[in-house]
Amino acid sequence: MPVAYTTFAKKSVQLRPFVGRNVALLVDPARSVDRVVTDRVLSAVDRAWDWYRGYFGRAPTAYGTHAGKMTVAEVADGGSAYTGFAGIELRSDTMTRLLTEAVRDRYNQAPFYFLGNNFWSFDDPLGRIPPFAGGFSHVHRFHCMEALGLTGAPWDENIDFDHYRHSIIIDMLTRYLADRTLTWENTLAANKAPANPHGWVAADLAAAFFHRIRRDHGHAGYRRFWQFMTDAPKAATPRDSAARFVQVARAATGEDYRTLLRDPSLPIVY
Numbered sequence: 127m128p129v130a131y132t133t134f135a136k137k138s139v140q141l142r143p144f145v146g147r148n149v150a151l152l153v154d155p156a157r158s159v160d161r162v163v164t165d166r167v168l169s170a171v172d173r174a175w176d177w178y179r180g181y182f183g184r185a186p187t188a189y190g191t192h193a194g195k196m197t198v199a200e201v202a203d204g205g206s207a208y209t210g211f212a213g214i215e216l217r218s219d220t221m222t223r224l225l226t227e228a229v230r231d232r233y234n235q236a237p238f239y240f241l242g243n244n245f246w247s248f249d250d251p252l253g254r255i256p257p258f259a260g261g262f263s264h265v266h267r268f269h270c271m272e273a274l275g276l277t278g279a280p281w282d283e284n285i286d287f288d289h290y291r292h293s294i295i296i297d298m299l300t301r302y303l304a305d306r307t308l309t310w311e312n313t314l315a316a317n318k319a320p321a322n323p324h325g326w327v328a329a330d331l332a333a334a335f336f337h338r339i340r341r342d343h344g345h346a347g348y349r350r351f352w353q354f355m356t357d358a359p360k361a362a363t364p365r366d367s368a369a370r371f372v373q374v375a376r377a378a379t380g381e382d383y384r385t386l387l388r389d390p391s392l393p394i395v396y
Contacts, residue, residue, distance in 0.1 A: 128155045129192060133201050134208070134215055141199060143192050144168060148175040150192040152199040153221060166228045170276055171198060171237050177270045178245045182352060186244045189213035196244075198237055207240035209259065210247055214240040227279035234279045235287070238267035251358035251370040257314045258367065261332025265295060269340070285324070293324055299334035309388040315364040335371070338386065343379040350378035359396055369393050 128140040131152055141152035144161075146168030153159060175196070179185045188196050189211040196212040204215030216224065216236055224234040242263025252258040268291050271278055278287030285293070301320035302308050308320060314335075317328045340348035354374045361367040369392045375383045376394055384392050 131192070131197070131199055132190065133199070133204065134189075134206060134213075135203070139201070145193050145195055146172045148172045148195060150195040150197050152192060152197055153225075154200050154218065157200070157221075157225075159225060160229070163225055163228045166231065167224060167233075170228075170233055170274070171241075173274050174238050174241055174270050177273055178241050178266070181266075181269075181349065182245055182247070183356075184245070184247060186210055186212045186247070205236075207243040209243050210249070212244045214244070216240075223279065232277045232279040232287075233271065235267050235271070235281070235290075238270050238276075239263050241270070242266045248352075248355050250360040251355055251374070252361065252367045254361045254364045254367040255310075255314050255332075257317060257328035257332040258371075260327075260329025261334075261336055264330055264333035265336045268295060268337075293322070294326060294330045295334050295337040298322065298326060298331045299338060302331060302334070310368050311364075311389070315368070335386065339375055339379065339383070342381065347379040351375055354378050365392070 128142050131139050131141045133139060140155060142155045144151045144164040149168060149171045151164055151168055189208045190197055190213055198214045198216065200218055200221040201215040202218050205217040205220060207214045214237060220234065220236050224236065227234050246259050246262050249259065278291070280286045281290040298320065301322055302313065305320060313319065313331055314328055319326055319328045319331050339351055351374055354377050358370050358374050361370055368387055368389065372383045372387060372392050372394060373396055375381060382394060384390050384394065
C-alpha cells in the first residue's frame with residue numbers, strides 16, 4: 127500500500143514502503159520489485175547504518191521517517207541527502223541500478239555514499255574547506271562497504287568498482303603528490319582537483335587524504351582521528367580547517383601531516 131512522502135523539494139508523492147531495522151526503502155508504486163531483492167538491499171543499508179553509527183559514535187537526527195525508520199526514497203529528480211540529518215533520496219535511474227545489481231548480490235555505491243552525508247558532523251573544525259565534507263562521504267562509502275564485505279557494483283559501463291575505488295582513494299593522491307606545485311591551498315581550498323581522466327573533483331582528493339591516515343595508521347589511529355576531531359576547536363578560515371586536519375592527525379597518530387598538505391607553516395598544536 128503506497129504511503130505519502132514529502133520530498134526534499136517539498137513535493138508530496140506516493141511511494142511503496144519496505145521496512146528494515148534502521149531504514150525504510152520507499153519506491154515508485156509503478157516499479158515491479160522482487161521482495162527478495164528489496165530485503166537484500168535493506169539488509170545491506172541497515173548494516174551500513176550500524177557501521178556508521180558504531181564507527182563515529184553518533185546517529186544523526188532523522189529529517190523524516192516512515193515507521194520510525196530513516197527513509198531512502200525514490201524521487202525522479204532526487205539524488206541527494208541531508209548533511210548531518212538522516213534521509214536519502216535516490217533518482218529513479220539510481221534506484222534501478224541499486225535493485226538490478228542487488229539481484230546479483232552486488233551493490234551500487236549511492237546509498238553508502240549518502241549515508242556519509244547524513245553522518246557528517248565535523249563542520250565546526252573542517253567545514254571552512256568544503257571538500258572535506260564531500261571527501262568524508264566519498265571515502266567512507268568504500269570503508270563501509272569493505273567492512274561489511276559487500277561486493278560493489280560497477281560505477282558505470284566502463285569502470286568497475288575496484289577501479290573506481292582505486293582511482294579515487296589511491297590515484298588521486300598519487301597525482302597530487304607527483305606535482306610539486308600542488309598544495310592544500312590550490313587544490314582543496316580552491317575546490318580544484320589534480321588533472322585526472324575521470325573528472326574527479328576536490329572532494330575526491332580530500333577522500334584520498336583521509337584514506338592516507340587509515341593506510342598509515344590502521345583502524346585504531348583512524349578512529350582516534352575522528353574521535354579527536356569531534357572536540358577540535360571551531361575553524362574560522364580555510365587555513366584553520368587545514369590546521370585542524372594536521373593538528374588532530376598529530377594528536378591521534380603522532381605523525382606530522384604538514385608534508386602531505388605541503389605547508390610547514392601550519393600550526394601543529396591548537
